[in-house]
Amino acid sequence: MRRATPADAVPWPLLFDADGPRPEVEKYLLRGEQWLAEQAGEVVGQMVLMATRVDTWEIMNIAVAEAHKGQGIGTAMLKKAKALARQRGAHRLEVGTGNSSLRELAFYQRFGFRIVGVDVDYFVRRWGKATKQNGIPLRDLVRMEMVL
Ligand SMILES: CC(C)(COP(=O)(O)OP(=O)(O)OC[C@H]1O[C@@H](n2cnc3c(N)ncnc32)[C@H](O)[C@@H]1OP(=O)(O)O)[C@@H](O)C(=O)NCCC(=O)NCCS
Known part of the structure; x- marks a missing residue:
């Protein structure tokens, strides 16, 4: 799993699988940080995390590609979100x-x-x-x- 960079194509279908409409998604995509789950160089999942209060992080969006659902990728992303929030000092x-x-x-x-x-x-x-x-x-x- 790695943090998305400006060079990455935005995985819109995954983002829209979890949430919408687009202007709302764009807002937190700008303010938050996106993490990508990859398998064999292909993006199979993504999540967007954002600090919403001094000690609070929120998972704004999380989705796994249809063909890869139910294989534990979503749970692995939740684990990563928890670890990252802890590292940043969130409670x-x-x-x-x-x-x-x-x-x-x-x-x-x-x-x-x-x-x-x-x-x-x-x-x-x-x-x-x-x-x-x-x-x-x-x-x-x-x-x-x-x-x-
Ligand atoms: C929710 C989601 C991120 C879970 O990712 P995942 O990789 O499938 O999750 P895991 O394999 O770790 O865990 C599987 C569990 O997730 C849940 N799940 C939710 N939606 C699911 C789906 N469409 N297919 C399979 N499992 C799903 C089930 O509880 C499943 O457990 P079960 O097999 O006992 O039913 C993913 O299914 C998804 O992208 N859903 C559509 C987007 C979405 O709704 N995001 C959340 C917005 S609040």
């Missing part, structure tokens, strides 16, 4: 996901994240409408955190 690592993102809710909690809040109608405000995942309207942001 808290945060991540947010959708109320209807059932596999993601499992993925984060299995790693040790706890649910600490719900931002009601966050995605309705962000997208102007509710889309569906797993037959459930995506409306609310589930805020999760891990004390380091």
Whole structure:
């Protein structure tokens, strides 16, 4: 895993798999740091980390390419995020996901994240409408955190 440099092509499809719309993604891409997971020279995953408060880092975006999901790459990136946040002196690592993102809710909690809040109608405000995942309207942001 390595930090992305300005010479790297931005892996937009991966970023959009996890979040959108583009102007919101561009904002944290500029302010945060992007890490790339590579296999045989190919980018198979990425995450964007950002310091959001004095002692807090947030995973703003994390995604693994479709053909490589379920192979432990996402978990390896969470481990890296935790290690980096600790190295930088943070005491808290945060991540947010959708109320209807059932596999993601499992993925984060299995790693040790706890649910600490719900931002009601966050995605309705962000997208102007509710889309569906797993037959459930995506409306609310589930805020999760891990004390380091
Ligand atoms: C969530 C994600 C980053 C996990 O990466 P990963 O490399 O597949 O994760 P791992 O292999 O370490 O762990 C697999 C677990 O992740 C979860 N998971 C979430 N979405 C998944 C998917 N589309 N395919 C496979 N596993 C997924 C499952 O809980 C799975 O466990 P299971 O096999 O018991 O169901 C990845 O699946 C992904 O890119 N999802 C789409 C983008 C996204 O929604 N990002 C998060 C926004 S909040």
